[in-house]
Amino acid sequence: MTQTKHKYLSIVFRMLMIIFGACLSSIGLEIFLIPNNIIDGGIIGVSIITSYLSGLPLGLFTFALNIPFFIIGYKQIGKTFVLSTAFAVTCLSIGVSFLHPIPGVTHDIFLATVFGGIINGTGVGLIIRAGGSLDGTEIVAIILDKKVSFSIGQIVMFFNVFILSGAGFVYGWDRAMYSLIAYFVAFKMIDIVVEGVDESKAVTIVSDRNEDITQAIIDRLGRGVTLLNGQGGFSRLTTNVIYVVVSRLEIAKIKNIVHSFDNNALITIGSVEVAGKKYRKKPIH
Numbered sequence: 001m002t003q004t005k006h007k008y009l010s011i012v013f014r015m016l017m018i019i020f021g022a023c024l025s026s027i028g029l030e031i032f033l034i035p036n037n038i039i040d041g042g043i044i045g046v047s048i049i050t051s052y053l054s055g056l057p058l059g060l061f062t063f064a065l066n067i068p069f070f071i072i073g074y075k076q077i078g079k080t081f082v083l084s085t086a087f088a089v090t091c092l093s094i095g096v097s098f099l100h101p102i103p104g105v106t107h108d109i110f111l112a113t114v115f116g117g118i119i120n121g122t123g124v125g126l127i128i129r130a131g132g133s134l135d136g137t138e139i140v141a142i143i144l145d146k147k148v149s150f151s152i153g154q155i156v157m158f159f160n161v162f163i164l165s166g167a168g169f170v171y172g173w174d175r176a177m178y179s180l181i182a183y184f185v186a187f188k189m190i191d192i193v194v195e196g197v198d199e200s201k202a203v204t205i206v207s208d209r210n211e212d213i214t215q216a217i218i219d220r221l222g223r224g225v226t227l228l229n230g231q232g233g234f235s236r237l238t239t240n241v242i243y244v245v246v247s248r249l250e251i252a253k254i255k256n257i258v259h260s261f262d263n264n265a266l267i268t269i270g271s272v273e274v275a276g277k278k279y280r281k282k283p284i285h
Contacts, residue, residue, distance in 0.1 A: 017130040018088045024123030025134060026095025028186075032116030034058070035104030037171040039179045040120060040186070041160035042135035043069070044092075049170050059097035063089055069136025076143050084132030085139065092134060113178045117185025124186065125193025201251055202272040205242040205258055206230065207265035214242055216257045221250060245272065 029040060029048075037052075039045040047061035066089050073082040106112050124134050133139070141155035148155075164183060168176035207213055214225045223244050230241040246254055251269060258265045 014084070014130040014132075015087070018084065018127050018132055019091050021123040021126030021130065022088055022091030022095055022134070024126070025092055025120050026099050026123075028116045028118070028120030028123060030058075030096050030099035031102065031105055032112045032119065033179075033182060036107065036109055036112040036116075036178075037167075037175045038109075038113055038116065038182050039164065039167045039171075039175075041163055041183045042137045042156070044135060045160070045163040045167070045179075049166055052170065057097055058100065059093035059095075062096065063093040066136040069139045072143065073136075073139035081131065081133070082139065084127075084130065085134070085136075088127045088130075088132045088134050089136075109178055113182045114185055117182040118189050120182070121186030121189025122193055125190040128190065128194050200245055200272050201248050202270050203242075203244050203246060203251075203254055204268045205244075205265055206239065207242070207258065207262040208239070209261040209265070210240045210242055212261045213258055213265070214240075216261070217242070217244055217254065220257060221246065221253065223250075 029044070032038075033040065034048060039048045043065050044062060047058055047065055050056075050061050050065075051058040066086075070082055070086050073085070104112065106115075127134050137156055137159045141159075144155050160183065164176060164179050167179045205213060210227070214227065217223055217225050223246055226243040228241040228243055229238065231238050244254070255267065258267055
């Protein structure tokens, strides 16, 4: 009974997150971007252009143009992701239709581009965190990723190059460039919402002063440090390699710590996903 209740609450929470994300995306589109002839990428971008040329409601096109992708995705990807995406697109279609009569809050192109991108990207990020998507091109990208050597992100970007270029022929090339900026801002916001501001980074440090650096990291950052046994490929000398997981906001600080002891230290940094309490930050005394 407890597991069933937990599963039910999880589904409700994801649905609420999708609804809220779709509302934010609707605001970003209808209140900021569309009134200033700035488009988004993907099927939404195609829908905006088609709605502009035909005079028909945007909500109609955002739903109708995604239907073929729902059918393809349902057969080849799975029902959970596709149903979540269909629900998100439906909410977006209702949202843009409801907000369409409301005039935009600014006619400053730059402000509309930046804030529209931020709000739209935040909404899409929430939907992705809830296990859905807001665009049929991502379904195609997931399917093609299994058959071609390109990544999902590269495939989506390939589609969006053509879609955003279409804005140049319809609205003018200045609007196409603003659309590209809005897309980039939204893309970065999606990354922040999905990964979090406190995104984890794995730092590997090779230095002769590894003992001093290790103690300084523990004392100043409160981070646990793992020492790995290493050997120089050329010198054949053994040494301890420092491995530590920090937030990206602490990258500059850890570089300063290392360079305060050894300016010639080798530092490599990469993004990682961390699970477990072992690597959480410890209190600094």
